[in-house]
Amino acid sequence: MVTSDIDILRKVIVHRPDQGIEWVTPFNKAELLYDDIVFLPKMQEEHSLLTGVLSFFAGEENVLEFTDLLTDILTNAKLRSQLLDEVFKLESLPPDTQLTLQQLLPKNLAKALISGYKAGGSVLLNPVPNLIFTRDIGAVVNNYVITCQAEKMPRKRENILTWFITHYHPVFVKVGYKYLDLCISSDHLATTLSNRAETIEGGDIIHLSPSHLLIGCSERTNMVALWRIREQLREHKVVEKFTIVDIPKEEYCMHIDTIFSKVNTHDYVLYEHVLQDPTQISIESFDLQGNTSQRFDTIKDLILAEDADARFVSCGNGEHPFDQREQWSSACNFVAVRPGVAVTYRRNTKTIEGFQQLGYTVIPAEQFLQQAAEGKIEKEKIQNTIITIPAGELSRGSGGPHCLTFPIERG
Numbered sequence: 037m038v039t040s041d042i043d044i045l046r047k048v049i050v051h052r053p054d055q056g057i058e059w060v061t062p063f064n065k066a067e068l069l070y071d072d073i074v075f076l077p078k079m080q081e082e083h084s085l086l087t088g089v090l091s092f093f094a095g096e097e098n099v100l101e102f103t104d105l106l107t108d109i110l111t112n113a114k115l116r117s118q119l120l121d122e123v124f125k126l127e128s129l130p131p132d133t134q135l136t137l138q139q140l141l142p143k144n145l146a147k148a149l150i151s152g153y154k155a156g157g158s159v160l161l162n163p164v165p166n167l168i169f170t171r172d173i174g175a176v177v178n179n180y181v182i183t184c185q186a187e188k189m190p191r192k193r194e195n196i197l198t199w200f201i202t203h204y205h206p207v208f209v210k211v212g213y214k215y216l217d218l219c220i221s222s223d224h225l226a227t228t229l230s231n232r233a234e235t236i237e238g239g240d241i242i243h244l245s246p247s248h249l250l251i252g253c254s255e256r257t258n259m260v261a262l263w264r265i266r267e268q269l270r271e272h273k274v275v276e277k278f279t280i281v282d283i284p285k286e287e288y289c290m291h292i293d294t295i296f297s298k299v300n301t302h303d304y305v306l307y308e309h310v311l312q313d314p315t316q317i318s319i320e321s322f323d324l325q326g327n328t329s330q331r332f333d334t335i336k337d338l339i340l341a342e343d344a345d346a347r348f349v350s351c352g353n354g355e356h357p358f359d360q361r362e363q364w365s366s367a368c369n370f371v372a373v374r375p376g377v378a379v380t381y382r383r384n385t386k387t388i389e390g391f392q393q394l395g396y397t398v399i400p401a402e403q404f405l406q407q408a409a410e411g412k413i414e415k416e417k418i419q420n421t422i423i424t425i426p427a428g429e430l431s432r433g434s435g436g437p438h439c440l441t442f443p444i445e446r447g
C-alpha cells in the first residue's frame with residue numbers, strides 16, 4: 037500500500053545501471069532519451085549510494101532489483117512465452133531473432149531484454165537504457181497498481197516487462213493489489229502500446245495525501261489517459277480528490293516530478309518559473325464523488341488551500357540562472373525515505389541551501405552510510421535531513437532520485 041509520497045519507505049523497485057547504457061552514443065542519445073553519453077562504472081557507483089541509503093531505511097531485502105523480478109517471471113514457461121510474444125510483436129522482430137531469444141535461460145533472457153543482445157557482431161535486440169528510471173513504469177496508488185504506457189518508443193518494452201511483473205510476480209500478487217489498467221490483457225499489450233492514444237508515465241503521479249492524487253498532464257502523460265484514470269479512480273473510490281496540473285509539453289519538464297516534489301508533511305520543492313506562472317500551467321481539482329471541480333492559478337494556491345502550514349523551497353533557491361541550471365539537473369526531484377528525510381543530487385547546491393534555511397541538516401550519502409555502519413544513526417529518530425549523492429553521470433539520463441525509485445510499499 038502506498039498512500040503518500042513521503043511515508044516511511046518499506047519496499048521499492050530499482051534498476052542498477054546496466055551495460056545497455058553503454059550503447060548510448062553521441063549519435064543516438066537524443067533518440068534514446070539521454071542528454072549525453074555516460075561512464076557506466078561511475079554511474080553505478082552513484083546509483084549504489086542511492087540504493088545504500090534506500091537499503092538502510094527499507095532493509096536490503098526490500099530494495100528489489102527489476103532484473104531479479106523479471107527473471108522470476110521468465111522461469112514460468114507460459115508467462116515467458118506470452119511476454120516474448122508481446123515483445124516480438126511490439127518490435128517486429130524477425131523469426132531467427134525470436135528463435136535465438138527463446139533459447140536463452142531466464143537469467144540471460146532477462147539481461148537481453150534489458151541490456152540488449154548481440155550475436156555474431158550484429159544487434160538482435162536493442163537495450164532499454166531508461167529502465168533505471170523505475171518511477172515511470174508504474175505507480176501504486178493506495179491499494180491499486182497503475183502499469184504505465186510510455187509515450188516514447190524506446191521505453192515501451194519496459195511497459196510489457198512491468199505489466200507481467202505487476203500482474204504475476206508474488207511481490208504484487210501476494211499483497212492482493214487491484215489494478216487500474218489502460219491495457220486490458222496480457223495478449224493485447226503490444227497492440228495497445230503501439231496503437232492506443234493513452235499515454236501515462238509514473239513521474240506524473242504524485243500523492244499529495246491518501247485521499248488526494250495529483251497527476252501531471254505533460255509531454256508524456258496525456259489528457260486521454262487522464263480522463264480514463266480519473267473515471268477508474270472515481271468508480272473504484274480509490275481517492276476522493278484528483279488534481280490535474282497541465283504543464284508545458286517540453287523535454288525539460290517531461291513529468292511533473294521534474295518540477296515538483298513533496299519532501300515532508302508540509303515541505304515542498306518546486307520550479308517557480310513554471311508552477312507559479314498561470315500563463316504556463318492550468319490546475320483543476322476534481323471532487324470525484326461530489327462531481328464538482330475547482331481551478332487554481334498556481335501550485336502554491338492549490339497546496340495552501342489544503343495545508344495552511346505549507347513551506348516551499350524554490351529551485352535554485354529562487355536565484356537566476358541557478359533555478360534553470362538546477363532544474364535541468366533534477367533539483368526538484370527528491371525521493372523521501374521517511375517524512376522529512378530525502379535524497380537529492382549533491383550538485384544542486386542552491387536548492388539544497390534553501391532546505392538548510394528551513395532548518396534541514398545536509399549530509400553526503402558516503403558519510404551517512406559510514407555513520408549508519410558504525411551504528412551511529414537511529415533511523416526511527418532521524419528527521420529533517422537531506423542526504424546527497426553525486427550525480428555527474430546519473431544526471432545525464434535526465435532524471436533524479438525520485439525518478440530512480442518505484443515505491444511499492446510505504447507507511
Ligand SMILES: NC(=O)NCCC[C@H](N)C(=O)O
Nearest residue numbers: 069169239291433434435439
Ligand atoms: N520521472 C522522470 O522524470 N523520469 C526521468 C526519465 C528520463 C528518461 N531519460 C526519459 O526521458 O524517459
